[in-house]
Amino acid sequence: MAEQVNYAELKKGGFMKQKQKGYGSLRLQVVGGNLTAENIKTISEVAEKYGRGYVHMTSRQGVEIPFIHVDQLAEVKEALAKGGVKTGVCGPRVRTVTACQGSEVCPSGCIDTYTLAKELDERYFGRELPHKFKFGVTGCQNNCLKAEENDVGIKGGMEVAYKEDACIGCGVCIKACRQGALSMVDGKVVLDESKCNKCARCVKSCPTDAWEGTPGYIVSFGGTFGNFISKGEELLPIVKDKDTLFRVTDAAIEYFAENANPSERFRKTLERLGIEGLKEKVTDAYNGQ
Amino acid sequence: MTEIDIPYDELVDITDKVCPLTFVKAKVAIEELDDGEILAVRMNDGEPVQNVPRSFKEDGHKIIKLYDNEDGTYTLLVRKVEG
Ligand code: HEM
Ligand code: SF4
Ligand code: SF4
Ligand code: SF4
Numbered sequence: 001m002a003e004q005v006n007y008a009e010l011k012k013g014g015f016m017k018q019k020q021k022g023y024g025s026l027r028l029q030v031v032g033g034n035l036t037a038e039n040i041k042t043i044s045e046v047a048e049k050y051g052r053g054y055v056h057m058t059s060r061q062g063v064e065i066p067f068i069h070v071d072q073l074a075e076v077k078e079a080l081a082k083g084g085v086k087t088g089v090c091g092p093r094v095r096t097v098t099a100c101q102g103s104e105v106c107p108s109g110c111i112d113t114y115t116l117a118k119e120l121d122e123r124y125f126g127r128e129l130p131h132k133f134k135f136g137v138t139g140c141q142n143n144c145l146k147a148e149e150n151d152v153g154i155k156g157g158m159e160v161a162y163k164e165d166a167c168i169g170c171g172v173c174i175k176a177c178r179q180g181a182l183s184m185v186d187g188k189v190v191l192d193e194s195k196c197n198k199c200a201r202c203v204k205s206c207p208t209d210a211w212e213g214t215p216g217y218i219v220s221f222g223g224t225f226g227n228f229i230s231k232g233e234e235l236l237p238i239v240k241d242k243d244t245l246f247r248v249t250d251a252a253i254e255y256f257a258e259n260a261n262p263s264e265r266f267r268k269t270l271e272r273l274g275i276e277g278l279k280e281k282v283t284d285a286y287n288g289q
Numbered sequence: 290m291t292e293i294d295i296p297y298d299e300l301v302d303i304t305d306k307v308c309p310l311t312f313v314k315a316k317v318a319i320e321e322l323d324d325g326e327i328l329a330v331r332m333n334d335g336e337p338v339q340n341v342p343r344s345f346k347e348d349g350h351k352i353i354k355l356y357d358n359e360d361g362t363y364t365l366l367v368r369k370v371e372g
Contacts, residue, residue, distance in 0.1 A: 107347055171355040172342040175334075175363065205343035207352035 014088035015073060018066065025056065025066040026076065027088035029125075032099035032117030032137070033061040035085075042083020050076050060134070061098045062088060092263070094124040094133045094253075102139035103156065103215075109139035110156030110200050110215045116242075123246065124253065130260035130269075133253065141199035147218075148232040149225035151266040152252055154245070157198030157238055158213030164188055166210035176205035198238055216240045221252055221278060222267045230267045235279045236286050244286060251285035252278065291356045295366055298326040303341070304333050304362055311337045312344045319350065324371035327353065331364045338363045348372070 010017075014027030028043065035043070043063065047055055052067040068076055077087060088096060097120045100106065102113030117137050124135070138145035139156045147153030167189060174182045174189065181195035182202065189210075203213035216238035223232030239245045255278050260269040270278060301318035303311045315330050322328055332341055342352050345367050353366040 168354075170352055171357070172352055172365075175338045175355065176340075176343060178339065201339070201343070205346060207342075207346055 010070070010073070013073075013077070014090055015068070015070070016064070016090060020067070022070055023067050024070060024073075025064045026051075026068045026073070027058075027090060028063045028065070028080070029086040029088040029096065030061055030063055031097055031121045032114040033101075034114060035063070038083055039085050042080060042085050045083075046076055046079050046085075050079075060096055060136075062096050089126050090132075092129055092131050094127045094129065094135070097121045097125070097135045097137065098145055098150075099137040100139050100145040102137070106139055108142055108204065110158050110213070111137075111139055111154075111217065113137040113139045113145070113156065116154065119242075119246075120249070123249075127253070129253070129257055130262050131265045133256065133266065135249075141197055146225075148220045148223045150223050150232060151221070151256075152249055153220040153223055153232045155218040155220070156215060157218045158200035158203055158215050159198060159238060159240075160191070160196065160200065160202055161212045161214075162189055162191060163210050163212055166208045167206075168208055168210075170207060172205050172207065173202040173211060176201045214240065217245050219245070219248060219282075221282070222270045222275070224265055224267045228265075228267065233275065235275070235282055239286065244288070247285040247288070248282050251281045255281045291358075293329070293356050293364060293366070295327070295353060297329040297366055298322060300329040300331065302331045303337065304331055308336050308340065312341050315341060315345070316348070319345070319367065319369050322369045324369055327366055327368050329364055329366055331358070331362055334361050334363065338365075341365065342367075 015024040017024050047053055047065050050068055050072055051065045056064045056066055097117040099113040099117035103109030104112050120135050134150040135152050136145050136147050136150035137154045138147045147155040169187045174184055179195045179197050181192045183190050200213045203211040218238050219236055220232030220234050224230050256266050303314045306314050319328050332338055342365055349372050350370050351368040353368055356364045358364055
């Protein structure tokens with residue numbers, strides 16, 4: 001007799017039931033958008049042997065192997081594990097942490113997004129919550145990874161300080177700044193802090209390094225981009241160190257776990273209760289409490 | 290209009306190109322100079338002036354000055370640094 005198939009249990013392991021009876025699309029775990037060559041070879045072999053010889057790329061840097069038969073799921077997982085490939089998750093829990101290439105690769109990057117994505121993944125991946133919960137990490141204001149569409153989005157930026165002595169008055173930074181925050185007054189550059197979005201384009205373009213940039217994390221809360229669309233909100237000043245960042249992300253997840261109704265997305269909780277409660281909690285975390 | 294008050298060795302006009310070919314043309318021009326020579330690059334306002342100076346910096350060249358020609362173009366003086 002055929003075994004009873006428990007789809008709820010299967011879904012935890014990232015097996016998405018297909019229209020075709022008995023088949024599912026198997027979601028793989030990808031952190032920060034990177035897979036090793038070995039991972040890719042293994043995935044390719046599994047897709048040929050057990051699937052239909054192709055993979056599907058999801059909108060959040062995920063990879064799925066469609067047309068896996070449920071009877072072969074255990075065998076497939078084992079074959080993937082041999083090549084260092086883990087399966088992903090679906091359902092009400094912390095999802096794949098996405099990332100752009102960040103400062104290790106991209107000239108515009110302000111933070112090492114990949115390392116941070118791995119750390120967030122180790123800290124939270126798969127954690128059970130009232131609804132799905134997404135983290136995204138992007139290296140700078142160019143926002144290639146679209147931070148604000150995530151429940152918690154993290155964007156690299158820099159607090160900038162002008163070193164008048166090093167400035168040769170070339171005028172490059174004034175044009176490099178897209179916010180109109182810089183102007184030349186008597187051969188020296190003046191910064192209008194209220195216009196500055198911490199993009200660090202001045203730092204990156206100055207030929208004499210007269211702009212000193214201190215990297216940090218710009219955090220947004222409550223983004224969602226599905227049936228409802230809402231942009232994550234910045235509730236804090238730029239976060240300067242990782243300990244503080246993790247205190248803040250812990251606080252956001254705790255707030256969600258404590259206050260959300262079952263099956264309620266983070267944004268909906270914030271709409272129901274107002275954003276002040278979360279703001280207070282993450283502000284306390286930011287201040288070291 | 291600010292007078293360009295520093296002598297330069299070569300002038301390249303990239304106002305006829307759009308990104309990324311602006312920088313390609315500028316890059317080809319600086320390749321032809323010797324170490325220490327100065328290139329003047331005339332470029333459009335907007336994306337080119339926001340990005341071309343920085344691309345020269347990333348390639349290790351030395352930016353000297355950016356002049357506003359007050360006709361919607363800018364001229365960048367950059368000293369070649371052999372990589
Ligand atoms: C005689 C003709 C050409 C020469 C001598 C030339 C030369 C170059 C050089 C020196 C670079 C920079 C390589 C580097 O980054 O180290 C480059 C990059 C590039 N070229 Fe060409 N090129 C030519 C034609 C073209 C054409 C016809 C196109 C396309 C319509 C093109 C598109 C590009 C692009 C997109 C890049 C990359 C620019 C970037 O790095 O942002 N090139 N080319
Ligand atoms: S967001 Fe910034 S750091 Fe990340 S890939 Fe885009 S430009 Fe590079
Ligand atoms: S960090 Fe960005 S917005 Fe702020 S002054 Fe520099 S270039 Fe302008
Ligand atoms: S780019 Fe640097 S040297 Fe040039 S004006 Fe700005 S601060 Fe001064």
